[in-house]
Amino acid sequence: MSDTHAVEDTRVTDEDALVDVPAGTEVAGGGSAETDAVVDDVVEDVDDESEESDEDSDDESDDDESDEDDDTEAGAEGTSSGTRSRRSSRGGESLRRLEEEGEVAADYLEELLDIVDLDGDIDIDVENGRASVAIVAEGGSDRELRKLVGPGGEVLEALQDLSRLAVQAKTGERSRLMLDVAGFRAARRKALEEQAARACEEVRRTSQPLRLEPMSAFERKVVHDVVADSGLVSESEGEDPARRVVIFPASA
Template sequence: MTENTTAPVADDPSDPAADAGSAPEAVETERETVGAETVESGAAEEGRIEAPAEGGTVDSAAVEVDGESSERLADEEKAAEQLAEAAAEASDAGDDTGSDDASSDGASSDGASDDDDAHAAESAEDRLARLEEEGDIAADYLEELLDIADLDGDIDIDVDGDRASVEIRGAGRLEKLNAPKGELMDALQELARLAVQTRTGNRSRLMLDIGSFRAEHRTSLQELAEKAVADAKSGNQPVPLRPMNPFERKVVHDVAKREGLRSESDGDGKNRHVVIYPAS
């Protein structure tokens, strides 16, 4: 009996039948690999999944919550920074008005004298009504800004002498952005003043505070001014102080005046500062 042995024949690459048997399995394997890589790369891009330690597992629910919190925090910080940048631009545009220290310098900015003349003829009741209206307009504007930036905060309105006074309280994130120099507060104050001027047609000397920053800052400024006054008296030389915003300059002018010395603002823009002169 003759044994019939047939050597195995290699698959012909051109044979469709050969491809039909192996292709589905290969395609499925490739899809599984590509799919896994896609999921891993997508999760990595979103920053929601970290590779677990060997033998460990990932709590997908916790990862998702942490990811949402991080994204929300980043969005809030970005919105607050954009608010600060926009406010700073407005502050730069109106920084040279000098309204806060005009009375101490003996000069006023363009248009301020006309407004002052008109307000001088007001009755006490009319002045109070005007300042309360300024506070309401500014508060509405600032509240809208806080809503846009998704920032919390309560707004108090008051009248302090011949100015409307507005304070934003309970705004923790805004207070952090405002520290340590109060630049955000100054910028938002300028925006609020512009909003009032747009509605009323008159310049506003409204004062804004954020979390009592201005009140606390006033004390340290007064101490700085008192030291400069003492130096001017003992050295019999003019004492220039660091560049300051209008509010800071006004505080220094008030201290110098109280101590019987002359003070003047010098410089332009962000270099504007107060010089205290010894008694002549």
């Protein structure tokens, strides 16, 4: 890991508010009960904050970034919860804005890690036209960090929403930042790609539409991409949290 200041693609919501963790909260000795309580508060907070700003972005297209002449730079800054690594590239105003989003989100997440007394490195990047921030273990087990993932990624999605809200509060602009914790989203992406490929084969074999199980916006986007690459057609139906992807045979 590069020695820089430490903690992946698709969509979500926003509103200018930060996570409402009580001021002055202290978590002593890494007690899991205190950590779990704060994580529960995070999930409750994001439900309240995003009611009016929640919108699905299955049809949202990624902005293309022109990075042919990018140079990789490294800057380092120690933090109480770990280190932060940033890959910075030379580019236009849009790229600088995305890098700023990553820095704002990383500052926010560092404070959260301190509150819940968890150690993690923060990696910042720009991928597919959006800021990408990942919280990774400092070299040991990622077991404790996985508390920030939650069942089915529920806590991770909440933290991503709140990180986007933090960026909007700071910059005044909507954010499409992607957050990963302990490699959960990367592993989930791989599993979804394999599942979507099998589903496409079934649709080809039966020539019948196939409805998949309900998924998050991130998960639906992964499936839509695989289906498009396979030459078939897909669309989303239903309302969250029951919104799902339907795969259709290719038009005759």
